[in-house]
Amino acid sequence: MxxxxxxxxxxxxxxxxxxxxxxxxxxxxxxxxxxxxxxxxxxxxxxxxxxxxxxxxxxxxxxxxxxxxxxxxxxxxxxxxxxxxxxxxxxxxxxxxxxxxxxxxxxxxxxxxxxxxxxxxxxxxxxxxxxxxxxxxxxxxxxxxxxxxxxxxxxxxxxxxxxxxxVDWMTSSSAPERLANYLMDLQKRQGDMLTLPLNQRQLAAHLGIRAETLSRLLNDWQSQGTLRGKRREWILLDRDVLARLATTARRPF
The missing domain is CATH 2.60.120.10 (Jelly Rolls)
Incomplete structure (x- = not known):
């Protein structure tokens, strides 16, 4: 039924x-x-x-x-x-x-x-x-x-x-900073093995960036050894790089 x-x-x-x-x-x-x-x-x-x-x-x-x-x-x-x-x-x-x-x-x-x-x-x-x-x-x-x-x-x-x-963050940050902040927030809940809850087109819209920009950032970070993966499955290899980029999103309260 x-x-x-x-x-x-x-x-x-x-x-x-x-x-x-x-x-x-x-x-x-x-x-x-x-x-x-x-x-x-x-x-x-x-x-x-x-x-x-x-x-x-x-x-x-x-x-x-x-x-x-x-x-x-x-x-x-x-x-x-x-x-x-x-x-x-x-x-x-x-x-x-x-x-x-x-x-x-x-x-x-x-x-x-x-x-x-x-x-x-x-x-x-x-x-x-x-x-x-x-x-x-x-x-x-x-x-x-x-x-x-x-x-x-x-x-x-x-x-x-x-x-x-x-809104303040979205209007004052760069695309790498937004993506790094998103991944670091996800890492707090999932650890270094990440499963993105959104597909890449949805994630790009969520972050206010173009899908092509998101794809390029992920490819660049893979080449640099910061992370590894594809589609929704990713492994963080160098959290320090992303943490530095995400720092400007942290507020004191």
């Missing part, structure tokens, strides 16, 4: 592209949600409240989870797999803004948009399992638990601060 979840419905309908797998456990989802930084240190009852009326989500790689401009009625908890939020540029280029991994919440900020719509499209990068959490329960939980509302505000403020820094 194949199913799809329509973001404006409360039921499942047969449709190619989403796969029915073993039903996920709500109790396990509550435990996963309770470990999220947003709820860490808060009563477990909050996670239980947020999971009320949650709908299980199963998607195959490439499946659209919600569309840009659709009514934002649900946010997502990723249990297994990966998802991404993206937009298409005026020239048709695909621009991926962020990749979400297991244990992360997705589109919670959209639950507070004044226009009530998703500002970007979401898509499963891999086969994915998770939950669709209800906007109204999040609003009610914020009223009931002020500490949750404060942590949400702190997270949104940090996101805004990060974006301001990113």
């Amino acid at each position: 194949r199913i799809v979840i329509f973001t404006n419905c409360e039921w499942f309908l047969p449709f190619p592209g989403m796969t029915n797998v073993n039903q996920p456990s709500p109790d396990a989802a509550v435990s996963l949600l309770a470990r999220h930084p947003l709820l860490r240190g808060l009563p477990r009852d909050i996670a239980t409240d947020l999971m009320r009326d949650a709908l299980p989500l199963h998607a195959e790689a490439g499946q659209i989870l919600f569309g840009e401009g659709e009514e934002a009625r649900h946010y997502l908890l990723i249990e297994t797999g990966e998802a991404e939020v993206m937009r298409y540029g005026y020239n048709g280029d695909e621009r991926v803004f962020r990749v979400f991994e297991p244990g992360q919440l997705m589109a919670e900020a959209a639950m507070f948009m004044p226009h009530g719509r998703y500002p970007m499209q979401a898509r499963a990068r891999t086969d994915l399992q998770g939950w669709r959490l209800d906007r109204q329960h999040l609003h009610q939980a914020c009223r009931r638990w002020p500490d949750l509302a404060l942590k949400l505000l702190a997270g949104l403020s940090q996101g805004l601060y990060d974006q301001v820094n990113k």
Whole structure:
């Protein structure tokens, strides 16, 4: 049996592209949600409240989870797999803004948009399992638990601060500095064996450089012995070179 979840419905309908797998456990989802930084240190009852009326989500790689401009009625908890939020540029280029991994919440900020719509499209990068959490329960939980509302505000403020820094960095840095900074941030999470979460065209758009420039930089750094690999798989051979280039992106707070 194949199913799809329509973001404006409360039921499942047969449709190619989403796969029915073993039903996920709500109790396990509550435990996963309770470990999220947003709820860490808060009563477990909050996670239980947020999971009320949650709908299980199963998607195959490439499946659209919600569309840009659709009514934002649900946010997502990723249990297994990966998802991404993206937009298409005026020239048709695909621009991926962020990749979400297991244990992360997705589109919670959209639950507070004044226009009530998703500002970007979401898509499963891999086969994915998770939950669709209800906007109204999040609003009610914020009223009931002020500490949750404060942590949400702190997270949104940090996101805004990060974006301001990113714009500043993008307008004042060179292409090698941007790529080095990106690779060093990835190295913190993955070690010296890197798997790029974006293909090279998407990565170039993410960094605000031309795809040809990205390809040339990677080829040059391979020739210089800084890294080795192809496509999405790379090994860092000389972190010091990249660390020096990325230094200007570091801020004191």
